[in-house]
Structures are given as structure tokens and as C-alpha cells.
Amino acid sequence: MAAILLFLLFLSTFSTATAQPKHTNITLGSSLSATNNSTSWFSPSGLFAFGFYQEGAGFRVGIWLETNPNKTIVWTANRDDLPVSSNSKVILLNSGLFLRTAGAQDKIISVGISSTSCASASILDSGNLVLYNSDYKSIWESFGSPTDTILGSQSLLSNNQLLSSVSETDHSIGRFRLYMQSDSNLVLYPKDTGDNAADSYWSTGTLNTGYILRLHLYQDGIMYLVNGSDYNISFVARRTVADNGIAIYRATIDIDGIFRLYSHSFAMNGTSTMTTDWAALSNKCLVKNFCGYYSYCTLVDNQPDCLCLPGYNFIDPDQRFKGCSRSFSGEGCMGKKETSTYSIFTMENMYFEDFFYAISSMQKEDCRKACFSDSSCEAANFQNGKCKKLMLPLRYGRASGSDSTTTFIKVGSSTNFSPNATSTVDGESKKELRVKILIGGIILATFSVASFAFSGFLIYRNQAQSYRKMTENNNLGLSEEIVLRSFSYNELVRATDNFKEELGKGAFGTVYKGTLYNSNRMVAIKRLDKVVEEGEREFRTEMRAIGRTHHRNLVRLLGFCDEGSARLLVYDYMCNGSLANLLFKAESQPDWKERMRIALDVARGIFYLHEECEPHIIHCDIKPQNILMDGFRTAKISDFGLAKLLMPDQTRTFTGVRGTRGYLAPEWQKNTPISVKTDVYSYGIMLLEIICCRRNVELEVADNEIVLSEWVYSCFVAGELHKLLDGEEVEGKILDRVVKVGLWCIQDEPALRPSMKNVILMMEGNMDIPIPPSLTSSMNIS
Incomplete structure (x- = not known):
């Protein structure tokens, strides 16, 4: 009984401290205004309020917890709309709750209710804004469409998600999401990714439990995954301190991508103390996409920081999380010969946690060389005897601390390397290079003597010229620029079983399914119909163009056939069709x-x-x-x-x-x-x-x-x-x-x-x- 009296005394004290009117019932026609002294609708306890809150020079509509001296925003209406001006209003009509701005059509806040069915509204002590019909039955609740937070007694339903905010002062949609999947798994992802395991960075691991689960936060600060019968199926988190006073609990996906449980304890004078009771991750660098493309996350005094990979600069130095862009000139994708060459930059204890297009067992030095010689490889991770290659774009990078991982990154050889990593030149050592030059000189001299000795023999001379032409055609003069294999026409006839299985036909020619004899690799072979037949230079130029492009969202060209009038291209086979x-x-x-x-x-x-x-x-x-x-x-x-x-x-x-x-x-x-x-x-x-x-x-x-x-x-x-x-x-x-x-x-x-x-x-x-x-x-x- 004493505890109840204490609680009532607290509510009375808090109400006086806030000096704001409180509403237990909101009638049709009631409205709120966006001004410097914005009006609000309060819950009976005065702990929660609904109305306009200031964001920058404008206002947003939302629900907040009255945590003096600052508000804690727990829900925002129409998050991706721009903040509104001070002459805006919220009004309750029989067709729902609307935002009214000057010169614009009313925009509904209570999306999804039946027309002309609303009779009243209330904001409850749980923080839930509820609209009722004339029978006082709920027809819409803010709890049904959470933004970045769930509160005590609120659930995140199956196939629903929480989306982080941009910043502490901007509550529009940010970069991360918490998804309560239909397979019963609760997973954290970067926002703009598919629901792939390769993109997730935390989960409850509760796949295929046999139930349709939802995440539920109880009012006492305990979170469970529960089924449709309200049975607790899997524990997620609980408060870390004893609940001896008045506390409000909330679970939020924060702007840094980490899902956390907070408690707000209130004192008799209306002030409050916030405690972090639980966090899904303790290391922010484990959050995928915490740092953007071509950058990596590292901890400095236990705080995360984003750094650019060698050869890259920040897109926005004031917002380092946005990633980096290339500062060196890469190979031109239309065959233009660049003066710069590539080098391999070596970074110890560095890791990219992304999809690898090739994984092989080899030694560390072989991994470096393999990435350098592969035109598709932009970086490679080496760990425990495994070499894992990555294409563009490079993402999900982090300094791995004591982890014995080495990353090889391909950069322009003219790049100025930073001092916090070691670089290794991609070519051979100077000694190896001198040996190769010597051998090349001997070969060249021998070839010159042989050519001079037999220059009088017409037949041999013609054969030699033919041989040189064939060699030129097969190599396309591209050995220093791209790695494309030259196939004979008979090889591709054999690979396709005489062009037996047609995959498709288009303006450029016909595509056939094939299997390379030596590797049993499935390929798609395009036989071009309308190719310029005269002049080999044009075809070689285009091979440079196609062969030098490499991106994870372009089909990769493996090789070609340039024999007589036959022009064929060999691509990776795409097994899931068009x-x-x-x-x-x-x-x-x-x-x-x-x-x-x-x-x-x-x-x-x-x-x-x-x-x-x-x-x-x-x-x-x-x-x-x-x-x-x-x-x-x-x-x-x-x-x-x-x-x-x-x-x-x-x-x-x-x-x-x-x-x-x-x-x-x-x-x-x-x-x-x-x-x-x-x-x-x-x-x-x-x-x-x-x-x-x-x-x-x-x-x-x-x-x-x-x-x-x-x-x-x-x-x-x-x-x-x-x-x-x-x-x-x-x-x-x-x-x-x-x-x-x-x-x-x-x-x-x-x-x-x-x-x-x-x-x-x-x-x-x-x-x-x-x-x-x-x-x-x-x-x-x-």
C-alpha cells in the first residue's frame, strides 16, 4: 500500500514539474500547433507526450518520453518527410489523425484506418497513441508501426523491422535495420541490403523454431521472442539493475547500428537517469557498413573510427562513415592504356567480411600474386592457408586486432602509402627482373639470328609470318592489360556440343550453354552475328573494353574466339536465368x-x-x-x-x-x-x-x-x-x-x-x- 501511495505521489510531483496539461481523452476536432511553445497531448502519468518537437529550424510530429532536461524520442510520424514549419497543425478528425501544413493537402498520420470511423484518441502510460471508434475499440495504434524503438508491453511483429535514425538530432530513416524475420530469426542488417546471411552482423540464431515469433519487451525490462500464444520461446535480454523504483524501458536500434536495451529511472523532482542495460554488440566495428565503401573500421581508445583504404580519399571528411573514393587512375575500360600500373598494398590484421568470389588453399605469397594477376580481384584476404578474393566494391572492412589476417589490396603503383601498413611491389624483385631481362635478351638475339639465317627461304618466311599473325590474333596484344583466354572455334564447338543448347537470342547474336573441357566450368557462349568482319584492330579494341570492366553487377567475360569470320565471347554462366x-x-x-x-x-x-x-x-x-x-x-x-x-x-x-x-x-x-x-x-x-x-x-x-x-x-x-x-x-x-x-x-x-x-x-x-x-x-x- 505504501508503494502505491509513493507512486501516486510521484505522478503528482512529476505532473507539477512539467507544468503541461494532461489528456486522458482526446476528442474529435482537437488539434496541436507547432510553435516555440508547442502544445502536446500527455499520457495520464505525464511521462509520455505526443505532439510537435523541434528538429533543426523545423518541427516533426512524434511521441517522446519526458526525460528532463531533454526529450527521448520514441516514435516519429512520416519519418522521411522534411520537417514542417511553425504554422503547421495536427488535428483529429473522424477519418483519422492528420498533419496540416500551409498550402498543402492534409497528410494522414494514422495510416490504415477505415474512413470516418474515428471517435476519440488517447496516449497511454505505455507510450502508445491509440485511436478509438465510437464503441471505444482500438482502430489504430502507434505501437503497430514502430520506428526505431519498442517500449515496455510493445512487440515487433513477424516480418516487421525497426529502422535506425540518421542521427541523434535527425530522426529520419538511417543506415541500419532490425528485422524480425518470418523464419523466427531476429537479425541486424545494413538497411539497403537483402536478407542474406552475408550481410547480417548479429542475430538470435533462432531459425525455424516451428513458431511464428515476435519480439516482445515486457514492462519489467525483459525481452523474449514469444509465439502466438504468448509463450516465451527464446530469451533475448534483461535489465542489469534491480527495478527498485519507477523505470521505463525501451529497446532501440541506435544510429550506430547496435540494438540496445535502456532503462530510464525517475526521481521525485522529475529528473531521470538513463542506463544501458544490454547491447547486442560491444564492438561497433562489427557493425557491417558502419564505415562505407572502400574504408574500414578501427578502434581508437575503444571508439570506432573510419579510415580510407590506401589509394582512396574520404568522400566527405566531415562524415567519414560515408566511405571513400579512388584517388588513383585505374585502367580505362575502353582500352585506353594508362601510364600507371598496379601494385599490391599489404595490410596486416585487416579483414573484409563480404562475399568472396573465389576461395583457394595456398601460401600467403601465392595469394598476393594470385590477386595481382586476376583482373577481377581488387583485394584478397589471407587467413589460415585460405586465399579469398573480392571484387568491387570493397565493403565491410575492419581492423581485426590480434586476428592473424592479411589483406592484399590492389592500388595504383604511384599511390602514396600511409605509414600504418606495409606495401609490397606487385612485380618481381629487382634481381628477378634483371634475370628475366637477360633471358629475354638472349631469346631475342637468338630469334634475330635464326630469322636472318632463314630469311632466304620463301616458304619458311611465309609460315613465320602466318605464325606471328596467329599469335598476335590470339593474344590481342593485351597480355599486359587484361587476362582473357583465346579459344579456338573447335574448342567452343566441343564445349557447346556443336551449339546444341540455346539459352537465348538477341540483337547481338545467339547465346549457348557450354562446359569447358579442361575445367568442367559451365559457361555461356555468345556467337555474334553482325560483327565487322574486316579489320582485326576494332575487335581487339572492343576486347580491351569488355575485358577491362569488372564489377560485381556486370557479367564477367572469360575469353573470346577470333578465328576467320567467327567472333564468339565466353562469359560466366548465370544459373538463375534472366x-x-x-x-x-x-x-x-x-x-x-x-x-x-x-x-x-x-x-x-x-x-x-x-x-x-x-x-x-x-x-x-x-x-x-x-x-x-x-x-x-x-x-x-x-x-x-x-x-x-x-x-x-x-x-x-x-x-x-x-x-x-x-x-x-x-x-x-x-x-x-x-x-x-x-x-x-x-x-x-x-x-x-x-x-x-x-x-x-x-x-x-x-x-x-x-x-x-x-x-x-x-x-x-x-x-x-x-x-x-x-x-x-x-x-x-x-x-x-x-x-x-x-x-x-x-x-x-x-x-x-x-x-x-x-x-x-x-x-x-x-x-x-x-x-x-x-x-x-x-x-x-x-
């Missing part, structure tokens, strides 16, 4: 998250072709049929860099139309120059197809739905984007964002289309997206 088959022919299409991962994969591949190659490559035929899926369902662009292999009249900028009907940008028909923006247009059409899992043109649908781009735009204008998904559940603001990206990409005017860099930023939620204009608008976000 994106077109996946979207349009599969019995069950990939879910929304996988489709968005695929869309980002393709965008990154196009960005590489447009901006990271020198000179740049315009693909000219982006479509689902040219996007292939490997064994991990990683999307890879095919048929890139083939433009100059075609007949000359198919490569002209002004006259020869290339590509596929339905994906062609309008400039092809206007006799205007093409640019990288033509690929952006094709990508936009394909993105809409990925969103809707249907082709751009379908005849067996309603008349207003035949042309997909027109139907999407009409649904966007009408606010009916849910019609595009055929019942699939997708968060409205995410769907809205991706649709807007697609609509920007297919603007008639090339200048209106965004660059692929901005497409990626918008897709990832790192760039604001204006409302797409009509085709006559002059707005530009490129």
Missing part, C-alpha cells in the same frame, strides 16, 4: 525486398559504366532480358560494351536506333544526340516493371492499364499506388519513393532525368525526391 524470366514467367515472383535489391544492383552496375569507367560506356539496351542472375541471385548486367562490335550504322549517335522497343528513350526518334540519360530512361521503364512484376505493355488488361508507365503515373496522381502491387503489402512511403524515382527516370527531356548516382541515392532514401513533373516541366534534379 530478370525477365524471374518477373514475368516464374510461378512465384520475388518479394518486394528482393526486387528492390535487384533494382539497386542494376543501378550500381549502370553507375559503374556511366561514371567509373574512363571513357564512359552507354549500354543502350537496358531491359530485364539483359539482366542475368547468378547463383546468389545477384543481378548482373550483360551485353554491355558491345556497341562497336556491331555494324557501323548501328553505332551512330544521330541515326542508328539501338535498343528494344518499349525501353527506347524519346531522343532516339528525335535525331538528337544520345547520352548516359538514354540508359536512365530504359532503367526507369524497367524499374516500373520490377515494382509491378509485369511488362511495360500488356494487352490483356483494362484499357487504362495497357501501357505500364501511363498507368503508374495515373495511380500516382490519384494516390492509388496500392493498385500496382496486386495485394502485396509494402509500406506506403517506400512505394511512393520508388515510384517517384521511376517517373523521374522516364521524363521525355533528358535533362530532367537524374544521373544514376542520384537514382541510387534516391532509391536508398539518402536524397529528397520532388514530385515528378509533367513532361513539359522544367524542373531538373540531374
